[in-house]
Structures are given as C-alpha cells and as structure tokens.
C-alpha cells in the first residue's frame with residue numbers, strides 16, 4: 132500500500148518505522164528536520180514538506196498528533212487532495228466529538244475516517260505490539276486493520292467513529308488514577324521504612340496491582356531510570372477527554388473529575404515537557420523518600 136504518515140513524535144516515529152517495513156511510505160512532520168532525519172535513516176521512505184504532497188497518491192494517511200485539533204486542520208487539507216475511496220486512520224488520542232466532525236467533513240469528499248488510538252507506548256510500538264482501538268464502519272475498520280497491522284498485536288473494533296477515542300480516554304484516565312494512587316501508597320510505605328521493592332512485590336501478588344505496579348514502577352522508578360516516553364500534558368489532555376465523554380454520556384463522574392483536576396494542577400506545576408511518571412517523583416520529593424530497590 133502507499134501510505135502517508137503525519138507526526139513523527141515519541142510514539143509516531145516507531146509506528147512509522149514499522150509501516151516503512153511493509154509499505155511505500157511518505158512522512159510529514161511539523162518540524163521538517165525530523166522528517167528529513169527519518170528519511171535519511173530509512174531507505175525508501177520519502178519526506179515531504181506539505182500535507183498536500185503527503186495525501187496525494189496515497190491509499191491511506193495515518194495521523195499521530197497531540198490532539199484532534201491538529202488532526203482537523205490536516206484533514207481539511209487532505210480533503211482537497213485525496214481522492215474518493217481513500218482512508219484517514221487517526222492514531223492520535225483524540226476526542227470522540229471532534230472525530231465525528233472530521234469524519235463528516237471527509238465524507239463530503241468520499242474519504243473514509245477511522246479513529247484508531249493506540250496503547251503500549253514507544254517500546255511496544257518499536258516491536259509492533261501495540262493495542263489499537265478502532266471506531267468506524269465495519270468495512271473501513273477492516274481496511275484500517277491492514278494498515279495498523281504493521282505496528283499492532285491486537286486490533287479491536289469498538290463501534291462507530293468516536294468509539295476508539297472514547298475507549299482510549301477512559302483507559303488513560305484509569306492509568307492516571309493508578310499512577311497517583313500507587314505513588315502516594317508507595318511513598319507512604321517507604322516513609323514507614325518498608326523496602327519499596329518488597330512492597331511492589333507484595334502488591335503484584337495481591338489485589339492492589341495494576342499495569343503501573345507491574346510494569347512502570349519496577350522498570351522505570353525502582354531502577355531510577357525515569358525514561359521520558361509520554362508527556363504528562365498529553366495524559367492530562369486524555370483525562371479531560373474522559374471527563375467530557377462521561378458528561379456527554381450523562382454519567383455522574385466525581386472520581387474522574389477529581390483525577391482530571393489533579394492532573395490539571397500537575398501539568399501547571401510540572402510544565403509541558405514533564406513525563407507522565409513525574410507525579411511519582413514529586414510524591415517522593417514531598418515525602419523525602421526515594422523509591423529504589
């Protein structure tokens with residue numbers, strides 16, 4: 132297939148790498164130096180300077196951008212150059228309402244849209260093992276499946292356009308809640324003098340465990356490596372989408388509201404470049420302890 136890819140960020144770049152192994156790939160990035168570097172490191176890939184060049188002649192375009200706002204801007208440009216029957220696969224963690232609007236705009240030009248946000252982070256993108264949650268028609272999601280297969284181990288069709296983004300937002304607000312709770316819980320135990328590694332071992336053999344305690348804390352916190360793989364600002368954005376999604380569905384959501392407000396305050400305090408695990412580091416600093424083995 133001929134594929135265009137927009138957004139060579141922390142997770143977009145390894146996804147594009149996997150696509151380049153299977154497809155004819157063109158890449159576009161807001162900062163052109165990243166696209167040029169990607170082209171030089173991946174023989175056969177072509178970096179383009181404009182969205183129009185990206186969309187023309189492509190069977191599908193994949194977007195992986197911060198929010199649906201950037202996707203909407205690009206989609207309106209793509210609508211001018213992509214021919215009817217082509218496909219936009221949006222891997223951004225976007226919002227369901229915007230996705231429905233983008234899909235409607237593209238449909239006027241006969242272009243299909245599938246929301247296909249991903250989970251697993253850059254490490255699983257590198258190994259082609261992401262989970263992809265899709266919203267769209269049966270036929271469009273089947274076509275999107277052929278594209279995302281390059282970087283996905285699991286692809287689930289959840290419903291019409293917007294369903295993938297609703298699913299991703301709820302997943303990520305649960306992740307956000309678990310990060311805060313695990314951080315506060317573990318610094319409490321450390322302050323009491325318990326060995327953090329033993330505490331994590333017990334949690335992971337007990338009912339309080341989560342992906343945060345099973346994977347993120349052992350790999351990134353107890354080791355003291357703190358890699359910067361996912362910006363806190365993006366997780367705060369996801370928490371906001373989750374709250375709006377619950378409100379739109381008419382569901383009372385005091386817990387989700389609380390988590391969102393905590394992340395809003397953390398984003399203001401820690402800044403746009405903070406990593407999503409930095410709240411645990413902040414909890415350590417406030418408690419005067421370190422969570423190391």
Ligand code: NDP
Pocket residue numbers: 137138139140141142143144160161162165195196197198201222223224225249250251252253360361362365366
């Ligand atoms: P990054 O912040 O690392 O990269 C963002 C990308 O979007 C860059 O290519 C950036 O270009 C581009 N961009 C930023 N602003 C604009 C704009 N106004 N117009 C066009 N392009 C723009 O983000 P990630 O790669 O981490 O995340 C991308 C999406 O994937 C987000 O929705 C995120 O929530 C989601 N996601 C991220 C995961 C992760 O672990 N990192 C995991 C799962 C989902 P430039 O290089 O010029 O800055």
